[in-house]
Amino acid sequence: MGLTGVILDADIQLQPTASAYFHVDYRRTRNLADTLQVFEQSDADYRYSVAWIDGLAHGKFLGRSVVMLANDAQPAELPSIYKSQPLQLPAKLAAQVPCNLPGFMLNPISVRMLNHTYYHLHRNRQRWVDMDSFFYPLDRIGHWNRAYGRRGFIQYQALFPHQSSLAGLTEMLERIALSRRASFLAVLKRCGSANPGPLSYLYPGHTLALDFPHTGDDLTHLITDLDQILLKNGGRLYLAKDAMMNAETFTTMYPRLPEFLAVKARLDPENRFVSSQARRLGIVPA
Numbered sequence: 001m002g003l004t005g006v007i008l009d010a011d012i013q014l015q016p017t018a019s020a021y022f023h024v025d026y027r028r029t030r031n032l033a034d035t036l037q038v039f040e041q042s043d044a045d046y047r048y049s050v051a052w053i054d055g056l057a058h059g060k061f062l063g064r065s066v067v068m069l070a071n072d073a074q075p076a077e078l079p080s081i082y083k084s085q086p087l088q089l090p091a092k093l094a095a096q097v098p099c100n101l102p103g104f105m106l107n108p109i110s111v112r113m114l115n116h117t118y119y120h121l122h123r124n125r126q127r128w129v130d131m132d133s134f135f136y137p138l139d140r141i142g143h144w145n146r147a148y149g150r151r152g153f154i155q156y157q158a159l160f161p162h163q164s165s166l167a168g169l170t171e172m173l174e175r176i177a178l179s180r181r182a183s184f185l186a187v188l189k190r191c192g193s194a195n196p197g198p199l200s201y202l203y204p205g206h207t208l209a210l211d212f213p214h215t216g217d218d219l220t221h222l223i224t225d226l227d228q229i230l231l232k233n234g235g236r237l238y239l240a241k242d243a244m245m246n247a248e249t250f251t252t253m254y255p256r257l258p259e260f261l262a263v264k265a266r267l268d269p270e271n272r273f274v275s276s277q278a279r280r281l282g283i284v285p286a
Helices: 032-045 108-121 131-135 144-148 162-179 217-232 247-253 257-267 276-280
Strands: 021-028 048-053 065-072 125-130 153-161 186-191 205-213
Touching (some): 032 186, 205 217
């Protein structure tokens, strides 16, 4: 949050790897229940897992996804083209979005077509995928944010605990499908435990990240509805991506807020470290 001081140094624990590649299993699922089941059944066998989810699918196909399950690849396993330099990332052709696209370009029809194409292109199979392509697929497209037009976009990342994931995600996806909001980039992940920080985001459950073109008040109404679905199901929003949450919702989602406020009062009693978000959420006086 940047509200307790300036970080002068940090220790980061890295994971060793023998190559710059993953062995990835692609599994196409029929609906949300199928997607969550794949996560549940495969969790012990893979180090990394993520799913692209079709945010506009509805009915019996609500929550259909392409689940990507990955493990680190050993040099001996790699195809011959990669074996000689297993830690070398492959060169890629970089694309560019040259300008801010007109707002009408991302509409329910165009995004539905993109979702349909993406889903059917990713059949069940196994592939060798380099780390950059797996972790940062959008980095191959320069200025990709321009696809959302001059007004930009709002990213919304919701977390549901395990016991309410299916019900909460179902209600949220139904509400989004009803709104006909064009969110091509919708990502679902299974989460583990949080760190000890009082405002730590994670706990065991599932997190859904969505990008919405910024369209004004109508988007605000949708975000408010999604917040209420989260609150009803014991979920919370990711503060690092929050742009529209109110103070009451924040206080409910983060019950350990008083612990953080006590630390801030001790380290920064004059509130020299502030932000627009901190004012909006009531962490510091408006």
